[in-house]
Amino acid sequence: xxxxxxxxxxxxxxxxxxxxxxxxxxxxxxxxxxxxxxxxxxxxxxxxxxxxxxxxxxxxxxxxxxxxxxxxxxxxxxxxxxxxxxxxxxxxxxxxxxxxxxxxxxxxxxxxxx
Amino acid sequence: xxxxxxxxxxxxxxxxxxxxxxxxxxxxxxxxxxxxxxxxxxxxxxxxxxxxxxxxxxxxxxxxxxxxxxxxxxxxxxxxxxxxxxxxxxxxxxxxxxxxxxxxxxxxxxxxxxxx
Numbered sequence: 002x003x004x005x006x007x008x009x010x011x012x013x014x015x016x017x018x019x020x021x022x023x024x025x026x027x028x029x030x031x032x033x034x035x036x037x038x039x040x041x042x043x044x045x046x047x048x049x050x051x052x053x054x055x056x057x058x059x060x061x062x063x064x065x066x067x068x069x070x071x072x073x074x075x076x077x078x079x080x081x082x083x084x085x086x087x088x089x090x091x092x093x094x095x096x097x098x099x100x101x102x103x104x105x106x107x108x109x110x111x112x113x114x115x
Numbered sequence: 116x117x118x119x120x121x122x123x124x125x126x127x128x129x130x131x132x133x134x135x136x137x138x139x140x141x142x143x144x145x146x147x148x149x150x151x152x153x154x155x156x157x158x159x160x161x162x163x164x165x166x167x168x169x170x171x172x173x174x175x176x177x178x179x180x181x182x183x184x185x186x187x188x189x190x191x192x193x194x195x196x197x198x199x200x201x202x203x204x205x206x207x208x209x210x211x212x213x214x215x216x217x218x219x220x221x222x223x224x225x226x227x228x229x230x231x
Contacts, residue, residue, distance in 0.1 A: 007157075010155065033218070035219070035220075042224075042225075043224060043225075044205060044222030044223055044224045045158075045205070045220070046222070047219050047220070050219060091157060091158065095218070102163065102173060103148075103160070104160065105150075105157040105158040105159075106157050107155055107156055107157040108155075
């Protein structure tokens, strides 16, 4: 069975500094991995996804993530934080075996200080 | 350009009452699912469906029923509401199946349910 651990419940950065949100996963099969963002009182929106192609994945709004199989990690990064990045971020895993369950981590709330 | 539509957006119930959360999508997606979101626990999968007439349980199915009579609709039923079911509920759909798993999920804006 698959599972996801987001290592930080809260991350606080200053505007213009780098962002790192950490995600480790567990999967018995070749996984697809995702990062979603949720702004207050909204549904989730896909930032980026990894589906066994390039290990460095670029997403929207300058975010990117690197799939590291040896470390079972899929950390989300952005070189320079913007105030509009303040939101909650969710890492998720789905197994590429015809499994139909996307499992989410507990979320990381990102605060951006002016 | 509606995507995934959930109704109602807000609902207050008394313990023991029943209700149905509605979910409709206009993207012709085969896969639909329901999640609940609770603070500090992320999203947990309640039930999902891979096509009309086919449903299955997720991580936390107890207390909830679903059915899928059409591709477009996937209602979630609470037969006897309990305070533990106070949560924000999200419906999501996806077009990708089989060897690639569920693929990208498209979410509705959520239904906030309070059970007193």
